[in-house]
Amino acid sequence: xxxxxxxxxxxxxxxGGTITVPFFFISIAVEILKQIEEGWLREILxxxxxxxxxxxxxxxxxxxxxxxxxxxxxxIDACTRINRKLYKAIEEAAVYPEGNFSxxxxxxxxxxxxxxxxxxxKNIGREVEVIFxxxxxxxxxxxAVAESDIVLEYMEGKGKKTVVQTLVIxxxxxxxxxxxxxx
Numbered sequence: 450x451x452x453x454x455x456x457x458x459x460x461x462x463x464x465g466g467t468i469t470v471p472f473f474f475i476s477i478a479v480e481i482l483k484q485i486e487e488g489w490l491r492e493i494l495x496x497x498x499x500x501x502x503x504x505x506x507x508x509x510x511x512x513x514x515x516x517x518x519x520x521x522x523x524x525i526d527a528c529t530r531i532n533r534k535l536y537k538a539i540e541e542a543a544v545y546p547e548g549n550f551s552x553x554x555x556x557x558x559x560x561x562x563x564x565x566x567x568x569x570x571k572n573i574g575r576e577v578e579v580i581f582x583x584x585x586x587x588x589x590x591x592x593a594v595a596e597s598d599i600v601l602e603y604m605e606g607k608g609k610k611t612v613v614q615t616l617v618i619x620x621x622x623x624x625x626x627x628x629x630x631x632x
Contacts, residue, residue, distance in 0.1 A: 482544065483507055489538045490515060493531055500527065501567055503557050511550040513539075516557040520571055523556045562625035569594040569626070576629040577601070581622055588629065589616070599626070 483505050490502050500523060503516040517523060517531065532554040540548055563569050563577075569591065578588045579601060589603030598619045605614045 485544070486513065486515075486535070486539065489535060490517075490531075493534045493538075497527060497531075500531075501565065503564055503568070511545050513550060513552045515552070515554045516561075517554060518556055518565075518568055518571075520567065528554050528556075559628055559630055562627050566594065566596075569599060572628055576631065578627050578629055579618060580624045580626075581618075582624045584624070587616065587618075591626075597621075599623075 486507075487502065487505055490505070494500050494502060494517070497519075499520045500517055501519070503518050505516070506514040508514075515531075515535065517528070519527075532552060535554065536552050539545070539550065539552065544550070557564075557568075563572065573591055573594060575591055576588065577591045578586060579599075580586050587601060587603060589601040591599060592602050592615070593600035598617050601616045601618060603614055603616065604611050606612050
C-alpha cells in the first residue's frame with residue numbers, strides 16, 4: 450500500500466467526525482502521520498545525496514518539525530526548497546483538516562545530541578561530550594566511528610603528567626553525545 454492510500458484510510462477514520470477517540474490512540478495517530486510524512490521526506494531527500502533525515506516531531510497542535518542534516522552542511526536554499534515541497538505534499542493530501550498545521554524544516558542545531566551514524570561520522574575530529582547510560586560523562590575528541598562504537602581521545606592528569614587516553618565506547622553504552630562548541 451503506498452503512502453497516499455495509507456493516509457486516505459487513516460484520514461477517513463480520523464475525519465469521520467463523531468467518534469470519541471481514547472487518549473492512547475492519539476499517540477498511535479501521531480506515529481502513523483509521522484511515518485507518512487517521513488515517506489514523503491525520503492522521496493524529497495532522494496534529490497539530495499548529501500542530506501539525510503534526522504527526525505520528525507509532530508506536536509498535538511499540528512506543528513510539524515523536521516530536522517535534516519547534511520554530510521557537508523545544510524544550506525538555507527535547500528531548506529527552503531524541501532520545506533515548500535513537503536508543505537505542498539501535506540496540503541494536497543489534506544492530512545490536516547482545513548490546512549490546520551505549521552511546518553518547520555531545519556537542521557537539528559549544534560546543541561542537539563547526535564542521533565545517527567552519519568552525524569557521528571561528520572563530526573570526527575570535534576570535541577564531544579558523551580553521557581553514558583549510567584549518567585557518567587566523558588569529554589574528548591571523537592577520532593573514529595565504527596558500526597557498533599566510537600573512539601574518543603581525552604586528556605587525563607594535570608600539567609606535565611597529562612596523558613592522552615583512548616576510549617572505545619559501544620553505542621549501546623551511550624545515552625547522548627553532544628558536540629561541544631569552543632569560542
